[in-house]
Amino acid sequence: MILAWLIMILPLAGMLAWLSERWGPRWPRWIALAALSVDLVLGLAQWLTSADQLQLSRHDAWMAEVNIPWIPRFGISLHLALDGLSLLLALLTLFLGIAAVAASWSEIRERVGFFHFNVLWVLAGVLGVFMAMDLFLFFVFWEVMLVPMYLLISIWGHERRAYAAIKFFIFTQAGGLLMLIAILGLSVIHYRQTDVVTFNYLELLGTTIDPNTELWLMLGFFAAFAVKLPAVPIHTWLPDAHTEAPTGGSVILAGLLLKTGAYGLLRFAIPLFPDAAMTFAPIAMLIGVIGILYGALLAFAQHDFKRLVAYSSIAHLGFVLLGIFAWNTQALEGAVMQMLAHGISTGALFILAGALQERLHTRDMRRMGGLWGTVPKLGGITLFFSMASLGMPGLANFIGEFLILLGTYHTSVPLAVAATVGIVGAAVYSLILIQRTFHGHNTEGWKVPDLSRPAVALLGVMMVLQLWMGLHPQPVLNTAYPALISLQAIVDGSQTVSAK
Structure with a gap:
């Protein structure tokens, strides 16, 4: 259950940080810093205690895993798993989260509680993206990142923050919708072959797909990940978002959200559609x-x-x-x-x-x-x-x-x-x-x-x-x-x- 706690500590602390603003602006900062520090210690402990498991090379051999049914009728589960790749990116997430909070210590002076609420929620979404092994759950975490980041830019950003935030939202939302269509298409194809409705990553691997269909499904995933990466020519949201975001937002955006696109290509786009x-x-x-x-x-x-x-x-x-x-x-x-x-x-x-x-x-x-x-x-x-x-x-x-x-x-x-x-x-x-x-x-x-x-x-x-x-x-x-x-x-x- 350590994976569930790694994610859940952050949104819970985010709500506490928002509520604690009534006691003074220092409370949200210290609560956010404490939550991220606890998570980082848990992540480092997982790394240090998993040295033997890192030698395993099978894709189903995880350092840690939790799989709880969520919507059984549609084969959706709260399936989280951690291997070496996910672990490194999770540790980067927690460390840069601490850096973002520290960098915002004196810069953010208005609505401090709500700021740290959004920071912790976007970081929870990023951690979820790096751990989710159910494609529906992955999409949920992918979207969880979007709204808090939009609010960070639009509320605490600089001169052209509204323009930059809307542009960021439109680009990433459009890419996410294409990925959702591809996820549903892959699940339907798998159902027609097996009579099993599932969004489980390991079960969907190796699904036999017509070459033309496979290419279109792969492009749906690629579009979402290329927007977030970002790849030319769908990069134009990035300079505006980076420039107008507050310092903490820029750290999270550049250091973490861009990496979710690269991770998605590594974990999902290529293994699920290898030929395409x-x-x-x-x-x-x-x-x-x-x-x-x-x-x-x-x-x-x-x-x-x-x-x-x-x-x-x-x-x-x-x-x-x-x-x-x-x-x-x-x-x-x-x-x-x-x-x-x-x-x-x-x-x-x-x-x-x-x-x-x-x-x-x-x-x-x-x-x-x-x-x-x-x-x-x-x-x-x-x-x-x-x-x-x-x-x-x-x-x-x-x-x-x-x-x-x-x-x-x-x-x-x-x-x-x-x-x-x-x-x-x-x-x-x-x-x-x-x-x-x-x-x-x-x-x-x-x-x-x-x-x-x-x-x-x-x-x-x-x-x-x-x-x-x-x-x-x-x-x-x-x-x-x-x-x-x-x-x-x-x-x-x-x-x-x-x-x-």
């Missing part, structure tokens, strides 16, 4: 490379600090899309590492962007410059995470991008070469961010306080994680490896049956 996915793989990989180059080019052209980081996310998640559809062990391991590394590095950059905006009341880098002497801690930490973003060896992003390019090289040399150009682009926009913000002349005469000790402590932990995964990535790779091998075995087995 492998047929579509060259197109998906090309979309990934386009995203890498396009995101880098547009990031280079930005003057808004947060908008630059937002476009860089399109480039980084382009690497993830490329690695997933390359579908070999090295590329998949790189995709998982890139998901984790991007969550930490980009989450930190959004925290730093929020700190700058709180002090300067602007995100325009043309008005900055010369800040290093005024805020040396902020400048040095921003330099560190900018180096992580451009893929500096010794940091986690480098491991992810290197493995993705290595795996892609075995699949398509031209696409691997083209994606490498994106790393050069990352170096350009990352160095431009540092130069425009912290070097040159302080023409505006900025004199603002540097980062506080709690902020330095939080960002210091994120720096340590980047270094740990960059210098010693094996524990992370060992944790993800059995799950990735299982997914590959599912796809390879389905393709073998189809070939026969």
Whole structure:
């Protein structure tokens, strides 16, 4: 039942945080922080006690699992399960949740209780997405993420928050509806073959589907996940949502919600529809490379600090899309590492962007410059995470991008070469961010306080994680490896049956 508690603690704490605002604004913050800390401890304990199970490679061998009937008539159950892949992303969710609460400590001063209610509910939805093994339940959690995130942007966002929130809602809701249609279609096909109504992931694996139908169903899933990833050309909601969201919202959006799209491709879109996915793989990989180059080019052209980081996310998640559809062990391991590394590095950059905006009341880098002497801690930490973003060896992003390019090289040399150009682009926009913000002349005469000790402590932990995964990535790779091998075995087995 630990999985149910991991999820339920957060919405319960969210309601308590909302109610506790009457006692003062500190109560919701501490309640949210305590709930996420308890969950993180439970998640780490699960990781430490599951070392033996991580060696298992069967797709039905879970580190933890709970399966309770919910709507038996339609074969729907509260089926949650945890393997190495889910565990890593769940730990990332809880850690970045703590970072989002901490980053919002002084920024959010109105409706503090309701803010933390929405933060905890969206995090509960993300955890549910990473654990759900019933497709109907997965869709429920997918939608649970949507409304709280919409409210975070529309209520506590910046100047154009209403526009950004509505755009985010329309794009993600449209993708979710396409996925729902595909889920129902898959369940109906399975029912016609077996006379069993079910939405169980393991039972739906290997369902025999006509090739044309399989392609359309796969595209329904792909559309939902590509919107959330986001992939070009359905990415246009992302820069606005990232830019206008409050700091905590940007951390959750970039660090976690984008990863739900990548996870969905890994767990559902490809294993459920292996033949269609492998047929579509060259197109998906090309979309990934386009995203890498396009995101880098547009990031280079930005003057808004947060908008630059937002476009860089399109480039980084382009690497993830490329690695997933390359579908070999090295590329998949790189995709998982890139998901984790991007969550930490980009989450930190959004925290730093929020700190700058709180002090300067602007995100325009043309008005900055010369800040290093005024805020040396902020400048040095921003330099560190900018180096992580451009893929500096010794940091986690480098491991992810290197493995993705290595795996892609075995699949398509031209696409691997083209994606490498994106790393050069990352170096350009990352160095431009540092130069425009912290070097040159302080023409505006900025004199603002540097980062506080709690902020330095939080960002210091994120720096340590980047270094740990960059210098010693094996524990992370060992944790993800059995799950990735299982997914590959599912796809390879389905393709073998189809070939026969």
